[in-house]
Amino acid sequence: xxxxxxxxxxxxxxxxxxxxxxxxxxxxxxxxxxxxxxxxxxxxxxxxxxxxxxxxxxxxxxxxxxxxxxxxxxxxxxxxxxxxxxxxxxxxxxxxxxxxxxxxxxxxxxxxxxxxxxxxxxxxxxxxxxxxxxxxxxxxxxxxx
Numbered sequence: 001x002x003x004x005x006x007x008x009x010x011x012x013x014x015x016x017x018x019x020x021x022x023x024x025x026x027x028x029x030x031x032x033x034x035x036x037x038x039x040x041x042x043x044x045x046x047x048x049x050x051x052x053x054x055x056x057x058x059x060x061x062x063x064x065x066x067x068x069x070x071x072x073x074x075x076x077x078x079x080x081x082x083x084x085x086x087x088x089x090x091x092x093x094x095x096x097x098x099x100x101x102x103x104x105x106x107x108x109x110x111x112x113x114x115x116x117x118x119x120x121x122x123x124x125x126x127x128x129x130x131x132x133x134x135x136x137x138x139x140x141x142x143x144x145x
Contacts, residue, residue, distance in 0.1 A: 002098055009094050013087060017042075021050055022059065022076065022084035023091075030063075030073040038125050041118075059083055 007016045014022075017040075024039045025031065031039065037047045051074055054060040059080030065071035076084070099107055 005098060006091070006094060009090070010087070014083070017046075017050055018054055018059075019084075019087060019091065021047075021054060022080055023088065025060065025074060025076045025080070026084045026088070030075050032071060032073055034129070036074060038122055038129075041121055041125065054080070 003016065010016055010019055020040055021036065024036060028035075028039075033044060033047055033051065036051070037044045040047060040050075042050075051060060051062070055062060059077055060074050061077050062072050062074055065073060099110070102110065
């Protein structure tokens with residue numbers, strides 16, 4: 001229900017997924033696609049499509065890492081930075097309105113619990129990623145002698 005309310009408020013400006021992408025880059029600009037996938041808790045395919053559309057609309061740009069051109073990082077453009085800086089206070093106000101009826105202690109506990117859940121999910125995503133890399137090396141016949 002909360003996501004539906006947040007989505008409804010953003011729908012005339014952007015999608016909730018794009019808001020999350022821009023907010024993640026506002027916190028830590030220049031992330032890799034894999035890093036964004038972990039931060040947003042979505043698949044690599046989802047983040048690629050999300051970045052493709054955001055880049056097409058001029059709010060992010062991809063740049064190759066100068067020291068390793070295989071690594072691509074995603075950066076906010078001036079327009080993307082302006083958009084997220086406009087939306088963040090509106091979003092924060094909306095969240096305060098939605099959970100404002102909870103006592104302060106309950107809000108703190110909710111934040112702590114959601115943070116713990118997020119850390120658990122991120123750890124699982126990292127473990128899956130490490131496992132997938134190990135499995136792909138095991139399946140590669142050129143790696144065996």
